Amino acid sequence: MNPSILFSAPYRKIARDGLWDNNVVLTQNLALCPLLAVTGTATNGLGMGLATMVVMVAASAAVSVSRHLIPAEIRIPIFVLLIAALVTLVDIFLNAWMHELHKVLGLFIPLIVTNCVILGRAEAFASKQAVMPSMWDGLMMGAGFTLTMVILGAAREITSQGTLFANASVLLGEGFQFLETIIIHDYKGFLLTALPPGGFIMLGFMVAAKRLLELKFKKKTQAPLANLNDSILEGGEL
Numbered sequence: 001m002n003p004s005i006l007f008s009a010p011y012r013k014i015a016r017d018g019l020w021d022n023n024v025v026l027t028q029n030l031a032l033c034p035l036l037a038v039t040g041t042a043t044n045g046l047g048m049g050l051a052t053m054v055v056m057v058a059a060s061a062a063v064s065v066s067r068h069l070i071p072a073e074i075r076i077p078i079f080v081l082l083i084a085a086l087v088t089l090v091d092i093f094l095n096a097w098m099h100e101l102h103k104v105l106g107l108f109i110p111l112i113v114t115n116c117v118i119l120g121r122a123e124a125f126a127s128k129q130a131v132m133p134s135m136w137d138g139l140m141m142g143a144g145f146t147l148t149m150v151i152l153g154a155a156r157e158i159t160s161q162g163t164l165f166a167n168a169s170v171l172l173g174e175g176f177q178f179l180e181t182i183i184i185h186d187y188k189g190f191l192l193t194a195l196p197p198g199g200f201i202m203l204g205f206m207v208a209a210k211r212l213l214e215l216k217f218k219k220k221t222q223a224p225l226a227n228l229n230d231s232i233l234e235g236g237e238l
Helices: 003-007 009-021 032-038 042-065 072-097 099-108 110-114 116-124 131-161 168-172 174-179 196-237
Strands: none
Touching (some): 003 009, 042 099, 042 110, 042 116, 042 131, 042 168, 042 174
16 A cells, blocks of 8 residues: 555545544544543543554454445444454453553443444445545544543543543553653642543533634634635725
């Protein structure tokens, strides 16, 4: 595969959809259960996001490869079985190699099977596209989800504990020790943001911030067009 193809217009659109325009959480408002339950820290959010992203990429590839072999009448049950098999592999890997993280994420790893985003992308995109675009779509959707998980987890962790990526070396391995940071020393903590209701409130602020940024960008792009139209009208009057 030519790496330059990733910079082509279709691949750029897929990336923008996954990371921003059609973000799993901030736009589609999906996968809120693991989002609110797991993102007590940025480390947990990163681990859960990466696990979900791996499943999304692998599921998209598997569905795309087998799209011509699967009868349309039973495609959804087969997609679910493929996703369940991949989640089982990820669950076994985490339990074997990242046991502490596996204990923290707990039941939410097997529940990736029920994440409607993965099945939705398999049905709406991977089942109709070639392998590389499908994998790229899974990667970008997963990256957008992971980024949102990490940002929300970081905001909740800083406001509740005054730290950032606490226990990263314990949960993810010694290679992640550089991420561990104390933001506020001797911080007493704010309990609400450590609980799911506080996470829900902070998620609302994130969604509102995204909408405001989109409105601001839209106004900036429309302003030159409005000025151009005014200039054309003025020129016609002259």
